[in-house]
Amino acid sequence: MASIIVISGTQKSDYYPLGRRTNVIGRDEALPIQILDEHVSRKHVQIHFDKDEDRYYALDMKSKHGVFINGRKIQDETALADGDQIRIGATTLLFTEKDFADRESALAHFKKVGERGRPTVID
Numbered sequence: 001m002a003s004i005i006v007i008s009g010t011q012k013s014d015y016y017p018l019g020r021r022t023n024v025i026g027r028d029e030a031l032p033i034q035i036l037d038e039h040v041s042r043k044h045v046q047i048h049f050d051k052d053e054d055r056y057y058a059l060d061m062k063s064k065h066g067v068f069i070n071g072r073k074i075q076d077e078t079a080l081a082d083g084d085q086i087r088i089g090a091t092t093l094l095f096t097e098k099d100f101a102d103r104e105s106a107l108a109h110f111k112k113v114g115e116r117g118r119p120t121v122i123d
Contacts, residue, residue, distance in 0.1 A: 001017060001018060001019055001020065001099040002017075002018045002049075002056050002080075002095065002096060002097045002098075002099070003015060003016065003017050003018060003095075003096050003098065003099065003100055003106055004016045004018060004023075004025070004033065004047070004086075004093050004094070004095060004096075005093070005094040005096065005106055005107070006035075006091060006092070006093055006094075007085070007092050007093065007094045008090075008091060008092040009035070009037055009089075009090055009091030009092065010036060010037065010091075011035060011036065011091065013103075013107055015100070015103040015106040015107065016032070016033050017099070017100070018047060018049070018056070019049075020049045020051065021048075021049070022046060022047070022048040022049075023046070023047045023048070024043050024044075024045070024046050024061070025044055025045050025046075025047065025088065025093070026040055026041055026042050026043040026044040026045070026061070026063075026088075027040045027041065027042050027044070028042040028043060031043070035088065035089070035091050037088070037089040037090055037091045038089070039064075039065050039088075039089030039090055040063075040065075040088050040089040040091065041061070041062075041063040041064055041065070043061045043063075044060075044061060044063040044067065044088045044089075045058055045059065045060060045061060045063065045067045045086065045088055046058070046059045046061055047059075047080070047095075055079055055080070056079070056080040056095070056097075057077045057078060057079055057080060058074065058077070058078050058080055058086060058095075059074075059076075059077045059078075060074055060075075063088070065088070065089055067086065067087070067088055068086070068087040068088075069084050069085070069086055069087075070084055070085055071085075071087075080095045081095075081097075082095070082096055082097040082098070083095070083096065
C-alpha cells in the first residue's frame with residue numbers, strides 16, 4: 001500500500017496511509033486527508049488506486065491553484081511513482097509506494113529520502 005507524507009507547509013510531518021481506496025485531499029473538514037492551507041481548495045486532488053494496472057493516479061478536482069507533480073502542473077489523470085512530490089497550494093506531499101507500520105517509521109523514511117537529495121558542500 002502507498003502513503004502520503006506532508007513534507008512542507010503547516011502540517012509538515014503528517015502521515016496518511018492511502019490503502020486501496022479513493023482518497024480526496026483538500027481543505028474540507030469532512031475529508032480524511034485535510035490540508036489546512038488557504039491556497040488549497042475544499043476538494044483539491046483525488047488519489048485513487050487502479051487495481052487492473054496496480055498503480056496509483058492523481059487527478060486535479062478543478063482546483064483554483066492547480067496540482068503540481070514534481071514541479072509540473074497536471075491537466076489530466078496522472079500516474080504516480082514512488083518518491084513523487086505533489087504540491088497543492090503552499091503544501092508539498094511526498095507520495096511513496098511503501099507501507100509503514102506507524103508515523104515514526106514513515107518519517108524515518110522521509111528523512112533518508114531527504115538526505116539523498118542534499119548536495120555536497122565544497123569550501
